[in-house]
Amino acid sequence: MPVDPEKLKVALSKALDMGKGRKFKQTVEMVVVLRDIDPKSQAGKLRETVVLPKGRGRRQNICVVADGELAEKAKAAGAFMVISSSELQSIGKKQAKKIADTCDWVLVRTDLMAQVGRVLGPALGPRGKPPVPMPPSADVSALIRRYENSVVVRTKEQPQLSVAIGTEDMSVEDLTANASSVLALLESKLPAGMGNIDRILFKTTMGPTVEVL
CATH class of the missing domain: 3.40.50.790 (Ribosomal protein L1/L10, domain II)
Structure with a gap:
């Protein structure tokens, strides 16, 4: 079952507020902690490219x-x-x-x-x-x-992943749309879909993590 976009918005707004005040444009990251996934198994090895519908917020070379x-x-x-x-x-x-x-x-x-x-x-x-x-x-x-406008969604050594979904100067609505696209991909690729997602957190580059509740 997809995550309620309103819950994503609340957590994103809080992460943006708690992380503001730096002298550079920070990246907004989404951290997804997985459950019942062995990152060393074939099913647990994720590497997918996602096109963010609202863009990256910064130039990519x-x-x-x-x-x-x-x-x-x-x-x-x-x-x-x-x-x-x-x-x-x-x-x-x-x-x-x-x-x-x-x-x-x-x-x-x-x-x-x-x-x-x-x-x-x-x-x-x-x-x-x-x-x-x-x-x-x-x-x-x-x-x-x-x-x-693309990002790579991949697991490494641990059963979690971190992906850039934009920058702090983007609107909460656009960041939510990007986060939802990444989650939709995970739902389609994980063996148990959203059942394999334990926690979702947001943070800016230098800010604290904020969990989606």
């Missing part, structure tokens, strides 16, 4: 690895960085780490995936940023817009 027309379209669409196959060949370990740190998402033309795996994979993998395959015929502009 979308990088594209492609050649020719697709590369030109990516530049025109405002990609943060476009890397050609020839440029890829000259990238060393230090530069690969810099790219992995700078790019939030790396979209790769499908025929270049193996090359990207060799060159950028060792840097992207530990940062939880696997490259995203992109068909040569893809609408790269639409993909860039999509991933600018």
Whole structure:
């Protein structure tokens, strides 16, 4: 059964109020504590991409690895960085780490995936940023817009997950819509749906956690 949006709003409002006063724009995070889930089991290993309906609240750097027309379209669409196959060949370990740190998402033309795996994979993998395959015929502009508003929902060592649902300058209504989208995904992916969710909490980057009651 879905969580009452009004309960999400109450907790979000409190978290925003208790976390305000910092000198930078804070991220708003949702922490979901799971029950009866072994994060080491296949069922407990979650890694899903969610498009937040109200956006991230801040710019994400979308990088594209492609050649020719697709590369030109990516530049025109405002990609943060476009890397050609020839440029890829000259990238060393230090530069690969810099790219992995700078790019939030790396979209790769499908025929270049193996090359990207060799060159950028060792840097992207530990940062939880696997490259995203992109068909040569893809609408790269639409993909860039999509991933600018996307987050990864994943479990790690513990039976819980933390995901950014926006920034503190967004409205409570928009943050609630984003949180609801993440919860809807979890409901569809967890073995027992919402029955596997024990607690839901919100916090700003530097603020205390507030539980949804």
